[in-house]
Amino acid sequence: MTIITPADSLKQTAPRTPFQDALRRLRRHRSAQVGFVILGFLVFVAIFAPVLAPYDPIKVLTDVTVRSKPCIHFFGCPADQPQHYFGIDGNKRDLLSRIIYGSRLSLQIGVATVTFAILLGTILGATAGFLGGWLDNIIMRIMDVLLAFPSLILSIAIVAVLGSGLINALLAIAFVAIPVYARIVRASVLQVKEQDFVTAARALGSSQLGILMTHVMPNALTPLIVQATLGIASAILDAAALSFLGLGAPPPTPEWGLMLGAERNSLFNAPHLVFLPGLAIILTVLSFNLIGDGLRDALDPRLSNVQK
């Protein structure tokens, strides 16, 4: 009996594996490139926030006037004034430092909520799809009920019950996102479980769980990855919206949505305080959306021959 090891197959000038293929397409995908550059920058900023931020984000400064415009020496701000690249906020804090620290929070929010939602969503969706029957019916009808609410209203309701605060806001957003993942996983599982190789595995006597984990799930993963990337973007937006409404991160946390909400009345006399946190949110959400788009194209086997 001969066993073909991976090492053997590498020796031949073999065709690329589907994974390599996808990676190659992703690398060549124009909007994904842009997305990765922005995201890379954000991750860099988030990791090195203490080094990059010129001030403590919650420290009230004493030598500045409230809501003053950006002061950059290079652009003609008098050299005897301290530099504040993004200006000063309504509580005399350095806006640049707050935005830099805010990137940490936003990325954490996005990843944490989506991870939580995927975990629960996958378990529910896989159970429903694989076992079927009345369990499937019950789980999916509950998911339908959750989907029937506008997501922001539902998360506001959840926060209203749990009490405001960052952790509760994250739970609310994650909870609201669960049905999407559950549906996607269930759909893929339904599709995959009827295929011949699954029947083969079953004929060989594999356990239900074994089949699910080794054969079904890996094949259902593709749409989940795409949805997760896009989901991070909407989770960040939802978190910002909740904080804007005063239901998310408590002050003085440097959270972008909270910063926007706090300064919304200064739109005319200090536009930078509204514009810059808004821009930060836009960039983050945009990067995840672009990457998500790229991933969807790259992982779609039907597009394998299309040169992008």
Added chain:
Amino acid sequence: MNKKLFSFLAVFMIASIVLTACGGGKTEVPATATAVPTSVPTEVATTAPVENQAVVTATSYAAVSCDYGGEFKSIEALDDNTVKFTLCYPDPAFLSKVAFAVFAIQDKDYLDANGGDSAKMSEAPNGTGPYTVKEWVHGDHITFEANASYWGGVPANQTLIFRWSAEAAQRLLELQAGTVDGIFAPSSEDYATIQADPNLSLVPYQTGNVFYIGMNNTKPPFDNELVRKAVSMAIDKQRIVDTFYPPGSYAAEQFIPDDWSPGFSTLGDGAKWYEFNIAAAKDLLTQAGFPDGFDVTLGYRDVVRVYLPHVNEVAQDIQAQLAEIGIRVTLDKVESGPYNQSVAAGEQDLFLYGWGMDYPDSTNFYDYHFASNAVRFGAEYPDLVAAIKAAALLSDPVERQKHYDEANALIKLHMPVVPVAHGATANAFLASVGNVKIGPLNENFEEMTTTSGQLVWMQSGEPISLWCGDESDGETLRACLQVYESLLAYEYGGTGIIPGLAESWESNADGTEWTFNLRQGVTFHNGATFDASDVIASFAAMWDVQNANHKGNSGAFEYLTGFFGQFLNAPPPAP
């Protein structure tokens, strides 16, 4: 099989709907439960029947005796156009109090027909004032129309419209667009913009007010005087005023504003507050047993007031200042209505609150806060209560001041509050609006001139009702002032007292009997004639808990007890 499944599903759905419905019901129960004791003391009646303490005749309404604890002894009609108030104790501020918008006069028949229900009476308000209510589109605007038969002359504008927006930026935007003629309190950062615009005019004014940090002495750790003192010394008031308050505001040394006499102490212990000193404050905390500080929730409400123009920013600044001495503050922003209730019920440990004067007398600051059996700051301080009550009985300013000097020193000693700032403010109008007079107590909407004959005013919130007997919110009182009148009134642009529905008045030597000669020929908006019975009915509805018209909005009638001590037939305090 399938049938079974679906019946199971149906049961499941119904069960979940029922569960949600029950959950909703649970949250409503406490609200009604707390409302009951204030309005009808039914349980008390079953255990120990309380005799009705009101003596009512066709022309008078009186208390059996002064033992009930309030200020009024009797209100009687000497004839159709003369009303006499007899008080249980002298009150030098009586005229100022009677002039307040809450004590406006209602038509007796109208009051009876509606049972004193604020909501019903708001549908077709029936006053004697310069404007009648044409329509109130809830959530949008109120349209007032000039009262052609107003005794004080027809108002300058045929139509007066009240609109509202909580956002200062939106108010200014509407003013700049010309869709409104005047706005309440633009943000102080926008003053420069308004002054630079030739189409707009800024109308600054002073009001008697104070912004303070309240501390409840029944809630640990604020039951410890050292902790209260540490907080008192840790607040840099000057920094707060410099950063967040408009020009004309100043840091508070005392609870009462600097220009109040008698009231403000120029000498004595109470003249200056403790020095701002972080090191000393830290020492005090260590002495109190909190070397590493403690965690606390700071309550505040999201409402812009003259005394607190930048709510969130000031709250965050105080959070940052207290962090310096190790007190870790969590901010708890609450909606205005529930917040007022929770402060009044003494549920807040550490809270931001303030006061804008209702009538120009120091009793309005001292008595209301520190000597009215309120639980806002926990238990009252008996020596402070005594000093304040002693001052309220005197009419000689010099003698009163001596008691207030003592009271100010005691406030500094006990620190139920840290007075932070006295705010100044401004309203803004289109430059085309003429004859604008804004004072600390009112606005002269009826006298302002516009080219179109229509004045649109935008304030920061919607009125709660249009009968103000049981209201305390400034936005609501402003609307009531257009429709109703009290026996007396405050002059526009100042604090002087002028005749209202009473043309003249006199009192006996010790200030316990006040006789008002009512204006003749005044009619209500519904055509009814104004006479002495309306005055008695209006006061009785607020004063006597057993009165058929004692309903109001929440039934609290906060100002009656705040100004005049106690209700007649008041339910005994809850055990």
